[in-house]
Amino acid sequence: MAENPRDLEDLRQRKKSVGTVELQxxxxxxxxxxxxxxxxxxAALAAKFGYxxxxxxxxxxxxxxxxxxxxxxxxxxxATTFSYPLYAGGASSAVWCWxxxxxxxxxxxxxxxxxxxxxxxxxxxYYTVSRLAPKNWxxxxxxxxxxLNVLGQIAGLASSEYGAAQLLLAAASMGSDFTYLPTTGTxxxxxxxxxxxxxxxxxxxTYWMEKMTKTYVLFHIAILVTCSIALLAKCDNRxxxxxxxxxxxxxxxxxxxxxxxxFGFLSVSWTMTDYDATAHITxxxxxxxxxxxxxxxxxxxxxxxxxxxxxxVLCFVMGDPAKILESPMEQPVAQIFYxxxxxxxxxxxxxxxxxxxxxxxxTAMQSLARTVFAFSRDRLLPFSxxxxxxxxxxxxxxxxxxxxxxWAIAINLIxxxxxxxxxxxxxxxxxxxxxxxxIPIVCKMIFGQFEPGPWHMGKFSFAVNAYACxxxxxxxxxxxxxxxRPVGGDTMNYAIAFLGAILVFAAIFWYLTGKKFYTGPxxxxxxxxxxxxxxxxxxxxSGEYARGKEAKEVPS
Numbered sequence: 001m002a003e004n005p006r007d008l009e010d011l012r013q014r015k016k017s018v019g020t021v022e023l024q025x026x027x028x029x030x031x032x033x034x035x036x037x038x039x040x041x042x043a044a045l046a047a048k049f050g051y052x053x054x055x056x057x058x059x060x061x062x063x064x065x066x067x068x069x070x071x072x073x074x075x076x077x078x079a080t081t082f083s084y085p086l087y088a089g090g091a092s093s094a095v096w097c098w099x100x101x102x103x104x105x106x107x108x109x110x111x112x113x114x115x116x117x118x119x120x121x122x123x124x125x126y127y128t129v130s131r132l133a134p135k136n137w138x139x140x141x142x143x144x145x146x147x148l149n150v151l152g153q154i155a156g157l158a159s160s161e162y163g164a165a166q167l168l169l170a171a172a173s174m175g176s177d178f179t180y181l182p183t184t185g186t187x188x189x190x191x192x193x194x195x196x197x198x199x200x201x202x203x204x205x206t207y208w209m210e211k212m213t214k215t216y217v218l219f220h221i222a223i224l225v226t227c228s229i230a231l232l233a234k235c236d237n238r239x240x241x242x243x244x245x246x247x248x249x250x251x252x253x254x255x256x257x258x259x260x261x262x263f264g265f266l267s268v269s270w271t272m273t274d275y276d277a278t279a280h281i282t283x284x285x286x287x288x289x290x291x292x293x294x295x296x297x298x299x300x301x302x303x304x305x306x307x308x309x310x311x312x313v314l315c316f317v318m319g320d321p322a323k324i325l326e327s328p329m330e331q332p333v334a335q336i337f338y339x340x341x342x343x344x345x346x347x348x349x350x351x352x353x354x355x356x357x358x359x360x361x362x363t364a365m366q367s368l369a370r371t372v373f374a375f376s377r378d379r380l381l382p383f384s385x386x387x388x389x390x391x392x393x394x395x396x397x398x399x400x401x402x403x404x405x406x407w408a409i410a411i412n413l414i415x416x417x418x419x420x421x422x423x424x425x426x427x428x429x430x431x432x433x434x435x436x437x438x439i440p441i442v443c444k445m446i447f448g449q450f451e452p453g454p455w456h457m458g459k460f461s462f463a464v465n466a467y468a469c470x471x472x473x474x475x476x477x478x479x480x481x482x483x484x485r486p487v488g489g490d491t492m493n494y495a496i497a498f499l500g501a502i503l504v505f506a507a508i509f510w511y512l513t514g515k516k517f518y519t520g521p522x523x524x525x526x527x528x529x530x531x532x533x534x535x536x537x538x539x540x541x542s543g544e545y546a547r548g549k550e551a552k553e554v555p556s
Contacts, residue, residue, distance in 0.1 A: 061291055061294075061295075062214050062217075063210045063213050063214040064278065064281075064285050064291045064292060064294075064295040065217060065294075065295040065298060065299060066213050066214055066215070066216045066217035066218075067213050067216075067277070067278055067281065067295065067363050067366075068277070068278045068295040068296050068298075068299030068300075069216070069217045069220060069299040069302060069303070070213065070216045070217070070220070070359045070360055070362075070363045071274050071277040071278070071299075071360060071363050071364060071367070072271050072272060072273075072274075072299070072300070072303045072360075073160070073220075073271075073356050073357050073359065073360035074220070074224065074271060074302075074303050074306055074307050074310070075220060075223055075224050075227070075310070075352070075353055075356050076163070076164075076167065076353040076354070076356040076357035076360065077163075077270060077271040077357070077360070078267065078271060078307060078310055078311065078314075078333065079167065079331065079333035079334065079350075079353045080163040080166065080167065080331070080333075080357070081266065081267040081270050081271065082094065082267060082311075082314060082332050082333045083325060083332050084263060084264060084266045084267045084483065085097055085098075085263070085264030085266075085267050085311075086321045086324075086325055086332065087250070087251055087252050087263070087325070087483065087484070088250060088252055088260050088261055088262070088263035088264045088266075088483070089248050089249065089250050089257065089260060089261030089263075089264055090247045090248055090249035090250065090321060091239070091243060091244050091245075091247045091249075091315040091318075091321070092244075092245060092246055092247050092248050092261070093248070093250075093261045093263075093264035094264060094267070094311045094314070094315055095244060095245060095308070095311055095312055095315060096245075096264075097261070097262070097264030097265050097267070097268060098264075098267070098268050098307055098308045098311050099308055100265075101264075101265040101268035101269060101272075101475070102268055102272060102304040102307065102308065103304075104467065104468070104471030104472075104474075104475070105268060105269065105272035105273070105300065105304070105471075106272075106300055106301065106304055107464045107465075107467045107468040107471060108275060108434060108437055108438075108468040108471070108472065109272070109275045109296055109297060109300035110297055110300075110457060110464055110468075111437070111441050111461075111464055111465045111468045112125065112275040112276050112279070112296060112437050112441075113275075113292075113293035113294075113296040113297045113455060114293065114452070114453070114455065114456050114457055114461060115128045115440060115441070115444065116276065116278070116279040116282065116288075116289075116292050116293050116296065116453075117289050117290070117292070117293040117452070117453030117454055117455035117456065118131075118289075118450065118451060118452055118453035118456075119131055119453070120279070120282035120283075120285075120288035120289045120292055120453075121279075121282060121283065121374065124149065124276040124279035124371065124374070125145065125149070125276050125279065125436060125437055125439075125440045126142055126145045126146040126149055126371075126374070126375065126380075126436070126440075127142075127374070128440045128443075128444075129141050129142040129145055129439070129440050129443060129520070130142060130520045131449065131450075131451075132440055132443035132444050132447060132449050132450055133443045133447055133449075134447060138519075138520035139515070139518055139519050139520045140510070140515075141439060141443065142380075142520050143380065143506065143510055143514060143518060144439070144503075144506060145436050145439045145440065146375050146380045146436075147380075147502065147503075147506040148432045148433075148435050148436040148439075148502075149276075149371065149432070149433065149436035150368075150371060150372070150375065150381075151428065151432045151499075151502045152273075152274075152428065152429050152430075152431075152432030152433030152434075152436060153274070153277075153364070153367065153368045153371055153433070154368065154404070154407050154408060154411065155411065155425050155426060155428045155429040155432065155498075156273070156274055156364060156429040156433065157198075157361060157364045157365060157368055157404065157408045158407075158408045158409075158411040158412050158425065158426070159270075159425070159426035159429055160357055160360045160361045160364055161191050161194055161195045161198065161361055161408055161412065162187070162191050162412055162415065162422070162426070163357055164191070164194050164354055164357045164358055164360075164361060165187045165188075165190040165191040165194055166187060166330070166331060167331065167334070167350055167351075167353050167354040167357060168190060168194075168351075168354045169182040169186065169187060169190060169329075170329040170330075170331040170334045170350055171334070171347050171350040171351050171354065173328070173329050174329065174334065174338055174343060174346050174347050174350060175343070175347050177343070178328050178329070181328055181329075184415060184416065184419065185416065187415070188412060188413065188415055188416055191409070191412050192409050192412070194358070194361070195361075195405055195408050195409050195412075196405060196409075197358075198358070198361045198362055198365045198405070198408075199365065199401055199402055199404070199405035201362050201365075202362065202365045202366055202369060202396070202401045203394065203396070203398055203401060204394060204396075205393075205394040205395060205396060206284050206394075206395065206396060209362075209366060210284075212362070213359075213362075213363065216359045219355075219356075220356055220359075223349070223352045223356065224306060224310060227337075227349050227352070228309070228310060228313045230340075230341060230345065230349075231313055231314075231316075231317045231336070231337075231340050231341070232313060232316065232317065234340050234341055234345070235316070235317040235340045237319065238316045238317055239315065239316050239317075239318075243315075244312060244315040244316055248261060249321065251322075251325075252483055252484050252485065253484055253485035253486060254485055262478055263478060263481075263483050265475055265478055266427075266430075266478070266479065266483070268307070269430040269434070269475060269479070270426075270429065270430055271303060271307060272300060272303055272304065272307070273429065273430050273433050273434065274364065274367070274429075274433055275296055275300065275433075275437065276296075276433075276436075276437060277363065277364065277367035278292050278295050278296050278299075278367075279292060279296075281366060281367065281370055283370075284370075289453045289454050289455070290454050290455060293453070293455035294455065297455075314333065314336060317336060317340050318332075318336050319336075319339060323335075324336055324339070331350075333353075334346065334350045334353075337349045337350055365401065365404055365405075365408075368404045369396075369397055369400040369401040369404050370397070370400070372387050372397070372400040372403060372404060373387060373388055373390075373397040373400045376388040376400070378518075378520070379517060379518060380518065382509075386399050387399050387400045387403060388400075411425055418489075418490070419490075420489065420490050420491060420492055420493075420494065421494050423493075423494075424492075424493055424494025424495045424497065424498055425494075425495075425498055427479055427480075427493060427494075427495035428495050428498050428499050428502075430475075430479060431476055431479050431480070431495060431499060432499065432502075434472045434475075434476070435472065435476070437468075437472075438468065438469045438472045441465050441468060441469055442469055444465065445462060445465055445466065479493075479495060480493060480495050480496040480499075481493060
């Protein structure tokens with residue numbers, strides 16, 4: 001993808017022409033600084049996008065790429081979702097659904113990367129609506145985009161924490177030779193403890209989050225490669241290639257079998273999603289207009305290719321799919337590890353899958369907290385003045401972190417009543433997130449107000465954008481259908497009910513109060529050419545912002 005030198009020159013000219021910006025410190029003091037004193041990224045954030053820089057830019061190329069890879073958690077996410085293609089259509093569904101669906105997901109990822117490059121703020125694609133849609137339409141479109149994105153991220157975090165608890169307890173069950181089998185209540189309790197741990201990790205400063213994230217991608221690749229080699233080397237009864245690539249065996253109850261086969265797309269979309277997570281930390285990345293889209297596109301390409309190959313390996317060594325689907329651990333891939341590698345190898349790689357999915361929750365929580373912060377900065381969420389506060393010690397939005405912890409645990413408590421109900425919440429993840437991406441993409445194509453950033457697809461942009469939206473519409477239909485027939489209370493897909501509930505809530509909130517005060521993303525950086533650079537007392541606490549304050553550009 002090309003870098004546009006005119007964008008860099010435009011930023012230099014902007015820094016010369018804007019003058020100064022008012023920043024707020026951790027003790028309520030404000031300081032007027034010249035934009036030339038800021039980094040290019042912070043200057044652009046203040047001058048071009050109207051936001052005060054409040055985060056430290058600690059993330060570089062490796063840590064940004066590692067963050068983008070970690071959000072998919074390929075090794076562990078495949079481990080927790082492999083049952084869906086097996087039920088849907090057997091080995092061929094696991095292999096070919098990944099190849100087909102992955103191509104559609106790559107189009108969404110590249111479309112998101114293009115928008116992130118043009119508008120690198122932690123509001124993500126929600127913010128882009130203010131630049132892509134007509135002014136009169138911005139409040140309503142950005143409102144629904146924001147709520148869909150928040151819903152998808154909360155559901156995604158909750159599902160990952162639930163999966164982490166399942167993997168940890170599967171390892172414990174395996175270690176006891178299956179004399180211990182966890183109950184639903186145990187899974188929920190462990191999930192709650194793990195979610196609190198995620199909140200504690202995210203209470204650290206960006207400096208420590210960057211250090212932890214940087215090493216993740218190396219660990220993930222090492223585990224993925226060594227596990228694949230070990231499975232192929234130790235398996236004595238591998239399936240042949242004809243079975244792996246052509247076997248169709250659906251136990252879902254759907255007819256025709258060809259339609260049932262399509263439910264294999266679920267595993268792919270749960271893995272290759274949350275593309276804009278990296279966008280939500282762009283205010284913590286140096287040179288984000290280049291590094292963030294580069295990380296998103298390459299991380300999804302790695303997940304696409306790596307996931308396709310890993311699914312092939314699993315299909316070669318899985319043995320009888322009916323037996324692993326009946327695993328007492330209810331984790332088919334963990335059962336494959338145990339069957340092929342024995343107790344020691346099975347426990348080791350199941351625990352590795354647990355560590356990897358915990359990295360997923362760490363980065364998902366970081367992304368969600370920054371989203372809550374960004375949306376509160378624009379007064380999208382209730383009690384915005386609380387979630388927008390920045391802790392003076394860690395320079396992170398701690399209140400936003402812990403409200404995210406609360407909702408992730410609260411959603412998972414639904415599982416105490418019905419697993420089908422909680423599975424419906426998890427299904428909402430891909431639907432809500434993908435539509436929160438497609439709405440800005442459609443605005444980009446229809447209204448023609450898009451100004452490309454350094455990373456863009458040129459003449460291929462429109463075709464890739466269009467296919468991304470068409471693919472999302474297609475898979476949404478699949479995601480809201482029950483995966484098993486006949487349909488009963490324990491097999492119903494409640495995703496459509498949860499999605500409808502949040503949309504109804506967002507609509508009621510909009511008509512009761514939202515439309516009275518919400519005008520879309522706010523401009524808060526007070527830019528003034530004639531202000532002095534001295535400190536002055538401020539009455540607001542850190543993270544409290546001026547409402548509707550316009551950025552003023554003064555010609556040089």
